[in-house]
Amino acid sequence: MEEIRVNLKKTEDKSYNIVIHEGVLKEIPSKLKEAGLGHKFAIITDSTVESLYGTDLSEGFTKNDLENKIISFPPGEQNKNRDTKAWIEDQMLENKFARDSVVIALGGGVVGDIAGYVAASYTRGLPYVQIPTTLVACVDSSIGGKTAVDTAHGKNLIGAFHQPWAVYIDVNTLLTLNDKEIREGLAETIKYGVISDDELFSFLEGNMHLIFSYDKKALTHIIKRGCQIKAEVVEKDEKESNLRKILNFGHTIGHAVENLSEYKISHGAAISIGMVAEGKLAVEMGLWNEEELNKLIKLFNKASLPTQIPEYMDANDIIDTMKLDKKSRSGQIEMVLPKRIGEMALIDKSYGIKIEESLIEKMI
Ligand SMILES: NC(=O)c1ccc[n+]([C@@H]2O[C@H](COP(=O)([O-])OP(=O)(O)OC[C@H]3O[C@@H](n4cnc5c(N)ncnc54)[C@H](O)[C@@H]3O)[C@@H](O)[C@H]2O)c1
Ligand SMILES: [Zn+2]
Incomplete structure (x- = not known):
């Protein structure tokens, strides 16, 4: 037997x-x-985004003598699939887009995820620029480098x-x-407050009215903090081995709720429900206190x-659905749980905490 090693050091x-x-x-x-x-x-x-901002952006490229083409598909999660990806590639x-091309992802998380995935594979990889236009995309999906499409299996x-x-x-x-779209992004922003920033949490407590009046200063503040927190976490743990898991607060139960509602409950609403349910578990387990849960x-x-x-x-359906979730390892349910607003609990150096099914059953 011969063994040849291919050394690829990440540089x-x-x-x-x-x-x-x-x-x-x-x-x-x-730029x-x-x-x-x-x-x-x-x-x-x-x-939708094409008519709001795409045409102007394209004209801007043309004015700068930069060859460009808008490729737009109908809005909605149902179009974040392999067929749309193939259509865009065609x-x-x-x-004649070739290796000297650049992908511009202009839109919400659906656009960002699919355009990012096209960029990852077109001619084995093109650079891409994210221009997020929803609050979710600004504080969450545009940062971290995860790109994907949905399938019938999940x-x-x-x-x-x-x-x-x-x-x-x-x-x-x-x-x-x-x-409704602001609320979707707010759910993730509130999550950031709990997992890593009590000041952001207090800011949200005091300024919710400004956010819903689309005050640019308040929106900019939460976007800036949201981006900083996500960037910081992703920087320290790009491939989700430990710390990055804290971004999943509320998402274990949240995904199950979203799934069982057959996606009638939106992601933001589902993870809000999830954060409260997981927060209750944290209180039950003596990791967190009830006062802070009530603040949440x-x-x-x-x-x-x-x-x-x-x-x-x-x-039982919630538990079964959680076990099927791709994030649960070997059928054992794992969650990240708060210790206080602004910090997550660490058990045996791990943020992923294994939870007994009987406890979840009792809680729900
Ligand atoms: N990659 C990641 O790390 C990550 C993280 C979180 C979410 N996501 C993905 O993001 C997607 C959800 O993102 P989303 O909530 O932005 O959904 P979305 O992209 O579907 O946008 C929501 C709606 O808002 C419209 N829209 C976008 N910008 C607008 C604007 N400025 N003004 C008016 N309308 C506008 C869109 O046309 C769409 O109808 C999901 O597919 C989810 O899986 C990915
Ligand atoms: Zn989420």
Whole structure:
């Protein structure tokens, strides 16, 4: 037997900047020209965002003598699939996008995830730029390099890690969102407060009215903190071996609730329910205190996010669904639980805490 070793030491620097600046959307084409990132730009977006911001952005590229093409698909999670990905790739092939091309992901998390995955595989990898236009995309999906599409067997099952070249956030683009979309992003932002920043948590307690009046300063503040927290966590644990798990607070029970509702309950609402349920477990296990849990419930109420598992859901179904979740290892249910607002509990050097099924049953 012969053994040949292929040594691949990771030396590639995958660092990137997140630029948060009001009005930056107009400046992106000239910034990318200056950076000499590529010669041809595929602006991938959905039809809603195309008419709001895509056409202007494309004109900006053209004015800078940069060849570009908008490739847009109908909005919605149901289009985040392999068929849409293949269709986008065919559009790019027919329009002769080659290795000197750049993908621009303009839109919410659906666009970011699919465009990022196209960028990860087109000609074995193209640079891509994220321009998130929803609060979820700003504080969550545009950072961290996880790209994916959904399948009939589950969400986000086919994908790749591919870090963007840069992320540009223009708060002005958020002004066309509705309260429902703001709430989706707020659920993740509240999560950031619990897992890592008590000041952000207090800011949300005191300024919810400003966020729902689309106050740019308040929105910018929560985006900035959200990005910092996610970036910090991802930086320390890019491939989710331990610390990155804290981002899953509320998501173990949340995913099960989302799933059992057949996605009638939105992700933001489901993880709010999940955070409260997992918070109750943390209190029950003596890791967290009830006073802080009540503060969390109050904050969700202020944001009009739900906190109770719907009555029609059965504890055993929730447990079975959690066991099937790709995040649970070998059928054992694992969660991350708070120790105090701003810090997660660490047991035996691990943030992933194994939970007894009987305890969950009792709780639900
Ligand atoms: N990759 C990750 O790490 C990660 C993290 C969190 C979520 N996600 C993914 O993100 C997706 C959810 O993202 P989302 O909530 O942004 O959904 P989305 O992309 O579907 O956007 C929601 C809706 O808002 C519209 N829209 C987008 N920007 C707008 C704007 N500025 N004004 C008006 N309307 C606008 C869209 O057309 C869409 O109809 C899910 O597929 C989820 O799996 C990925
Ligand atoms: Zn989430």
